[in-house]
Amino acid sequence: MERTPDKNKQIQSLAPGSGITPDYHDLVSNFELSYKATPSTEQLTSLIHYHECFELILYVSADIEAYIDDTHYNLHTHDVLIVPPRKLHKIVYPQPQNYIRYVFYFTGEHIEKAFDSHKASKALNLFMDQTYQKASLSVREFLRINYIMRNMYEHISEDQKQDMHLLNTYSSLILQELYIIFVSRPPADTTNKILSPVEQILKYINDHYSENITLEELEEKFYLNKSYICRIFRKTMGISLINYIQHKRILEAQQMLLTTDASIINISLECGFSNLQHFYRVFKKMTDLTPNEYKKNQSRTKLGQPILLQSFKEQQT
Incomplete structure (x- = not known):
């Protein structure tokens, strides 16, 4: 309601x-x-x-x-x-x-x-x-x-x-x-679907966000120029490729914080952050909370309280 x-x-x-x-x-x-x-x-x-x-x-x-x-x-x-x-x-x-x-x-x-x-x-x-x-x-x-x-x-x-x-x-x-x-319907058959470059990149990010993803790697993988990759991704998604990857990793980290007992350092590594300080900095920037604060606050959220519907756009620099 x-x-x-x-x-x-x-x-x-x-x-x-x-x-x-x-x-x-x-x-x-x-x-x-x-x-x-x-x-x-x-x-x-x-x-x-x-x-x-x-x-x-x-x-x-x-x-x-x-x-x-x-x-x-x-x-x-x-x-x-x-x-x-x-x-x-x-x-x-x-x-x-x-x-x-x-x-x-x-x-x-x-x-x-x-x-x-x-x-x-x-x-x-x-x-x-x-x-x-x-x-x-x-x-x-x-x-x-x-x-x-x-x-x-x-x-x-x-x-x-x-x-x-x-x-x-x-x-x-x-x-x-x-x-x-x-x-009453069969599942969608996507086996023969021809993916656009952006769809291919999104799928690759979903499958490899826990790894170190570089523009050079994407360029070699998809036979596309780095500048073109950045331009078409931003034009389609309204956000830079790097910013999207960071948000994807933080979303996965949030999920792990709420559903597992893994240590924060292990969560950061599982989500593609090789540096714990960098993980804390990005997490704090995107949620205004440290990982520990996020886990504590979310665990106290009760049914019936407002649910945060978050949207974001890239910070202009």
């Missing part, structure tokens, strides 16, 4: 010089729904970003592109897209258009509430699976899920004394419908 954030109350910068702009969303009962309509006369821009929760987008009217981790998607009217937690992603708007969509944020805990224990595990795995992140809906499928979202959003917008039981029912129905839609 969405309560539009007061822009005057939003934190304007997470860390001096970090290039990260946080955006707080009020998550109540582990879900949030918004409706967004952008006319063709409005200039659309998108920063590469990630969320701490799942993001589901139902495209009522759209002709756009998206990068999720190392995968590129063409998205059109009546498509649905799932972005799992902590996946770097960016929307690309190739032309002016009337862009209309519902955006539904939910957590793993909400999946557990929407399904019985056996199916909840299957649903969680399905929603995390890269081969099931996009579906083009039939008219019937679109009308069904659009009906649920529209009614839920109207209830949120019009009723100040909101019936949480009803909203929970709506949100569970959304996830159940989504599960039915995705299990």
Whole structure:
């Protein structure tokens, strides 16, 4: 359920010089729904970003592109897209258009509430699976899920004394419908897909972020000039290649801090940092916290508190 954030109350910068702009969303009962309509006369821009929760987008009217981790998607009217937690992603708007969509944020805990224990595990795995992140809906499928979202959003917008039981029912129905839609389809076959240079580089970073990645190495690997690699990556992703690699490594380090008992020095090495001081410096710059502070703060975060939806753009130098 969405309560539009007061822009005057939003934190304007997470860390001096970090290039990260946080955006707080009020998550109540582990879900949030918004409706967004952008006319063709409005200039659309998108920063590469990630969320701490799942993001589901139902495209009522759209002709756009998206990068999720190392995968590129063409998205059109009546498509649905799932972005799992902590996946770097960016929307690309190739032309002016009337862009209309519902955006539904939910957590793993909400999946557990929407399904019985056996199916909840299957649903969680399905929603995390890269081969099931996009579906083009039939008219019937679109009308069904659009009906649920529209009614839920109207209830949120019009009723100040909101019936949480009803909203929970709506949100569970959304996830159940989504599960039915995705299990009825085969996984996407990407074996013969021709990847663009940027997709190839993104995939290489995902597979090798724990290693020392150099421009010379990429130049030799992809038979592309170093300057061209830097230029095309920045043009497509809106961020420099080096900055992207650092963010990818810090995201993986955050995940290890929260899910393992590995020492900080081992985490830094596993995430591609050969120097512990450099790891601390980059981590602090991007999160405004030391690794120890991050682990302590995150472990104290309780359900129902605002979840930080972070977006970032490269610091201008």
